[in-house]
Amino acid sequence: MQQQQRLEQGFGRSLALLVACTLCLAVARAEARAPADMLSRPAPDFALPAAAGSNVRLSEYLGQPVVLSFWSSRCGRCAAQLAALDRLYATYHSSGLVVFGVSVEDDPQRALDYAHAHQTSFPLLLDGAKSVSRAFEIGVLPTTVLIDRGGVVRYMHSDDRPNDPSYVAQIRALLDDRLIPP
Amino acid sequence: MNFPKATHSPMNTMMHRLLRSLWPLLLASLAVPALAADAAPAAPAAVPPPTAPAAAVPATTPAGDAAAAPATADSDAGAATRSLDEQIQGLKKDVVDLNKDLFMLEEDLLFPANTQVAVFVSMDVGDFFALDSITLKIDNHDVSNYLYTPREVSALLKGGVQRLYVGNLKAGPHELVALFNGKGPHDRYYRRADSIRFTKGVGAKYLELKITDYQRAQQPEFEIKDWD
Numbered sequence: 001m002q003q004q005q006r007l008e009q010g011f012g013r014s015l016a017l018l019v020a021c022t023l024c025l026a027v028a029r030a031e032a033r034a035p036a037d038m039l040s041r042p043a044p045d046f047a048l049p050a051a052a053g054s055n056v057r058l059s060e061y062l063g064q065p066v067v068l069s070f071w072s073s074r075c076g077r078c079a080a081q082l083a084a085l086d087r088l089y090a091t092y093h094s095s096g097l098v099v100f101g102v103s104v105e106d107d108p109q110r111a112l113d114y115a116h117a118h119q120t121s122f123p124l125l126l127d128g129a130k131s132v133s134r135a136f137e138i139g140v141l142p143t144t145v146l147i148d149r150g151g152v153v154r155y156m157h158s159d160d161r162p163n164d165p166s167y168v169a170q171i172r173a174l175l176d177d178r179l180i181p182p
Numbered sequence: 183m184n185f186p187k188a189t190h191s192p193m194n195t196m197m198h199r200l201l202r203s204l205w206p207l208l209l210a211s212l213a214v215p216a217l218a219a220d221a222a223p224a225a226p227a228a229v230p231p232p233t234a235p236a237a238a239v240p241a242t243t244p245a246g247d248a249a250a251a252p253a254t255a256d257s258d259a260g261a262a263t264r265s266l267d268e269q270i271q272g273l274k275k276d277v278v279d280l281n282k283d284l285f286m287l288e289e290d291l292l293f294p295a296n297t298q299v300a301v302f303v304s305m306d307v308g309d310f311f312a313l314d315s316i317t318l319k320i321d322n323h324d325v326s327n328y329l330y331t332p333r334e335v336s337a338l339l340k341g342g343v344q345r346l347y348v349g350n351l352k353a354g355p356h357e358l359v360a361l362f363n364g365k366g367p368h369d370r371y372y373r374r375a376d377s378i379r380f381t382k383g384v385g386a387k388y389l390e391l392k393i394t395d396y397q398r399a400q401q402p403e404f405e406i407k408d409w410d
Contacts (some may be wrong), residue, residue, distance in 0.1 A: 055314065055329040056344040 044135035048125040053116035065174035073114040297350040305338040311402035
């Protein structure tokens, strides 16, 4: 009798575990799919203060390809990502490429310290309220968003491989695009 | 409910413009096959019949016809292109006008005149103040927090007026508080608040935040003006 009860309990636990795993998988799949939903959609406009310098509004860069890199000081791979983007920016800045690093840090002072420690030649923006990261449906750090001249999200990467040739190919494709006149 | 005046006239205009924008499209669709049909017989006319013996025809006629016919065809094609281009430009203008009407209609519906409150920002000179952001509170509720970029500040300094906020308020007394953030004299962080108590009546209410330089005190001056 006890053995049967144990078996039933074991079966119940296994079933609960299976349900929990399925739920976790579903949530993970939904999160993984979320950034892809942004593709081919107009990038949400925003205005953010920069760690150094003046405020930045995305819509003012319509007509230029823009790369947004979402980072945090707690993300170990973000420093390498920012450094790699800095190299790409140095190469393609003269062609009109615009790069912004967007911090999703809770503590603005921590973000400022990090920005000062990891100097980049492109502006690092502070999104303390996380309104911009929510608008871009960012679920993983680092995430890089590539926006074309028309202000449409063309590519999104949730990895730390900016040295991947696909990045360069995509940036070049954005630079080669011509803005369709209204 | 007194919105018929506000909603019907833009709707009528919109429908009128929609019809106006559709008929050139219809004409263009009719004109293109007609032009193609016109162009088709013109092509054989320009080419002399290959079977005709050269000696049987006077020497000047084929050369003159051949020169005149392509010229006529070219001018026809040019006129047709111009006409199509004009129609396209007309369509574009109609689309822009339609968009404007829709925008006005949307504004009328979202912010009816009897509840509308709009806040504008203007700046003068700006030697003693570099605007960074404005936070707006109405009846102690944050309604707007706007960050200014150098381009926007430059536009304000050139005489531009920005509509910072538009919303709805019920009739009665209200309080508006504006917090100005930026850099003051000697590049120091500058934060100043100003408030106004106003009464919302039956018509739309317009308020203006004016930032001016007070030369005697070498300080910026903030004023909220109620446009009755």
